[in-house]
Amino acid sequence: SQQGEEDPQALSIQEGENATMNCSYKTSINNLQWYRQNSGRGLVHLILIRSNEREKHSGRLRVTLDTSKKSSSLLITASRAADTASYFCATVIIQGAQKLVFGQGTRLTINP
Amino acid sequence: SQTIHQWPATLVQPVGSPLSLECTVEGTSNPNLYWYRQAAGRGLQLLFYSVGIGQISSEVPQNLSASRPQDRQFILSSKKLLLSDSGFYLCAWTLQRVVRFGPGTRLTVT
Numbered sequence: 001s002q003q004g005e006e007d008p009q010a011l012s013i014q015e016g017e018n019a020t021m022n023c024s025y026k027t028s029i030n031n032l033q034w035y036r037q038n039s040g041r042g043l044v045h046l047i048l049i050r051s052n053e054r055e056k057h058s059g060r061l062r063v064t065l066d067t068s069k070k071s072s073s074l075l076i077t078a079s080r081a082a083d084t085a086s087y088f089c090a091t092v093i094i095q096g097a098q099k100l101v102f103g104q105g106t107r108l109t110i111n112p
Numbered sequence: 113s114q115t116i117h118q119w120p121a122t123l124v125q126p127v128g129s130p131l132s133l134e135c136t137v138e139g140t141s142n143p144n145l146y147w148y149r150q151a152a153g154r155g156l157q158l159l160f161y162s163v164g165i166g167q168i169s170s171e172v173p174q175n176l177s178a179s180r181p182q183d184r185q186f187i188l189s190s191k192k193l194l195l196s197d198s199g200f201y202l203c204a205w206t207l208q209r210v211v212r213f214g215p216g217t218r219l220t221v222t
Contacts, residue, residue: 031209041211042202043156043213059151088155097163099171099202100211102156 135203
């Protein structure tokens with residue numbers, strides 16, 4: 001079953017603007033990870049935030065985590081055309097093995 | 113450094129035919145291995161995971177099966193494919209926290 005739900009499902013912005021994507025989940029997590037998928041390709045890991053962290057940065061990426069609201073957000077600043085991709089949040093559950101449970105993703109389009 | 117290989121990259125198979133997708137990981141030992149499937153325009157669904165040789169856990173009932181004959185080899189199989197088995201199949205591995213994905217196999221069942 002799906003755990004994470006991204007919002008919005010699709011987002012289209014102009015190059016240079018900031019893009020914000022949100023993710024909500026249902027159960028307690030060990031950590032939460034964001035991935036990017038270019039069309040027809042495999043997933044690329046972007047950033048991991050632990051359940052005891054509230055914010056994390058990596059280059060132009062900023063991730064927040066609110067465990068009380070069971071939600072996370074991914075902010076991409078100063079977007080570029082190359083940022084066009086689908087973005088997924090994945091919650092990590094430890095049940096015998098570490099399992100990633102993915103949402104449906106947000107399709108981000110950066111218009112030049 | 114660790115790398116993950118999947119093959120083939122694309123596959124077109126008729127309904128009722130068998131399936132074998134292979135995944136191998138290099139540069140690590142005793143990783144957790146995973147098979148995910150992604151339907152068109154959708155998120156990823158975890159199909160199987162393995163914590164060691166011969167240890168397979170199934171997440172959803174289906175006509176697929178998985179095997180791990182060697183530490184760094186994970187195989188996804190089916191005896192008879194269904195149309196609904198079409199999708200993008202991704203193998204992944206992890207040792208600690210971050211899960212790394214292979215390039216995927218796009219399967220079309222006709």
